Amino acid sequence: MRLLITGGAGFIGANFVRQTVVERPDIRVVVLDALTYAGNRASLDSIADRIEFVRGDITDAELVDRLVGGADAVVHFAAESHNDNSLARPWPFVQTNIVGTYTLLEAVRRHDVRYHHISTDEVYGDLAAAAPAFTENTPYNPSSPYSASKASSDMLVRAWVRSFGVRATISNCSNNYGPYQHVEKFIPRQITNLIDGVRPRLYGAGNQIRDWIHVEDHNRAVWTILEFGRIGQTYLIGANGELDNKSVVQLILTEFGRDPDDFDHVTDRPGHDRRYAIDASLLRTELGWEPRYADFRAGLAATIGWYREHETWWRPGKADVETAYAQAGERVL
Numbered sequence: 001m002r003l004l005i006t007g008g009a010g011f012i013g014a015n016f017v018r019q020t021v022v023e024r025p026d027i028r029v030v031v032l033d034a035l036t037y038a039g040n041r042a043s044l045d046s047i048a049d050r051i052e053f054v055r056g057d058i059t060d061a062e063l064v065d066r067l068v069g070g071a072d073a074v075v076h077f078a079a080e081s082h083n084d085n086s087l088a089r090p091w092p093f094v095q096t097n098i099v100g101t102y103t104l105l106e107a108v109r110r111h112d113v114r115y116h117h118i119s120t121d122e123v124y125g126d127l128a129a130a131a132p133a134f135t136e137n138t139p140y141n142p143s144s145p146y147s148a149s150k151a152s153s154d155m156l157v158r159a160w161v162r163s164f165g166v167r168a169t170i171s172n173c174s175n176n177y178g179p180y181q182h183v184e185k186f187i188p189r190q191i192t193n194l195i196d197g198v199r200p201r202l203y204g205a206g207n208q209i210r211d212w213i214h215v216e217d218h219n220r221a222v223w224t225i226l227e228f229g230r231i232g233q234t235y236l237i238g239a240n241g242e243l244d245n246k247s248v249v250q251l252i253l254t255e256f257g258r259d260p261d262d263f264d265h266v267t268d269r270p271g272h273d274r275r276y277a278i279d280a281s282l283l284r285t286e287l288g289w290e291p292r293y294a295d296f297r298a299g300l301a302a303t304i305g306w307y308r309e310h311e312t313w314w315r316p317g318k319a320d321v322e323t324a325y326a327q328a329g330e331r332v333l
């Protein structure tokens with residue numbers, strides 16, 4: 001099997017590529033990645049000789065057509081993925097997430113190639129505290145330019161299945177954590193701040209609830225869907241990991257042997273969603289998937305260990321991220 005993986009130098013994509021190369025050595029992997037600020041070639045260093053890496057943009061129709069033409073399946077991770085950036089500069093989100101997905105869909109349609117589309121639970125907007133978790137039937141209600149662009153891309157996939165018979169599946173996953181995540185994101189930012197002796201920073205009161213899943217569990221679910229999912233079907237991926245941001249920061253502080261209240265509150269993100277929660281019953285019952293990292297605290301401790309041991313991987317981007325947060329107006333309250 002020849003597999004084209006877009007965004008394979010990003011957080012989830014790089015973990016997916018690494019997992020695939022190790023667990024399925026018979027598969028020929030081609031990675032297409034533009035290496036934006038979020039992509040890091042070093043995430044693939046130790047397996048570089050076992051994959052083909054193409055630096056290029058998913059909106060480049062000619063390149064995409066050629067690569068898709070040589071593949072049996074495409075797994076599409078590439079995206080602009082950071083909510084805060086989407087508030088400051090929405091255009092790259094429209095371009096990559098919507099036009100890029102369109103470009104891939106046209107290519108898989110032309111070449112009749114199996115396509116799996118990676119999306120997020122953020123397309124559903126936020127949930128009230130006591131509301132039932134999202135299911136595959138929850139109406140879309142995105143809040144930010146990021147989630148709106150992902151919602152748009154999902155809609156394109158659904159239409160290409162219905163109108164053109166494209167063999168596609170979609171997965172909407174909750175918040176991922178694990179190795180190789182960019183230091184601009186919530187958990188790695190807190191961990192690397194603590195390694196640097198800086199107090200963690202919590203948006204607002206920290207009562208936003210996220211449904212955490214280890215990146216390896218997400219990626220095993222993606223493989224399950226790619227192999228056994230029903231064409232045209234959306235599957236939600238989540239591991240019952242609901243926790244508020246304040247508790248996450250406190251757990252990280254505890255792992256560092258620090259006072260759990262030793263953090264700063266900073267100005268909240270505008271339009272910040274309060275709660276996401278996933279009901280993954282369809283994936284569990286129909287396809288038999290189960291997460292392996294059932295204990296968030298253990299997964300978090302392993303992730304902290306990874307960042308401690310891989311400073312050369314994250315250090316180069318750290319100062320720029322903190323400067324960007326300061327320039328975006330983040331203030332300690």
Ligand SMILES: NC(=O)c1ccc[n+]([C@@H]2O[C@H](COP(=O)([O-])OP(=O)(O)OC[C@H]3O[C@@H](n4cnc5c(N)ncnc54)[C@H](O)[C@@H]3O)[C@@H](O)[C@H]2O)c1
Pocket residue numbers: 006007008009010011012013032033034035036037038039040056057058059076077078079080081082096100118119120121150172173174175176177182
């Ligand atoms: N991180 C999460 O918690 C989470 C949760 C659910 C779903 N998702 C989805 O999973 C996917 C991967 O997320 P991530 O956190 O790994 O993102 P990321 O930002 O870490 O990585 C994105 C990758 O895409 C590449 N890329 C960006 N624009 C490109 C373009 N125009 N052409 C080619 N490559 C381009 C980047 O260089 C980078 O390597 C995204 O589609 C995201 O919406 C993420």
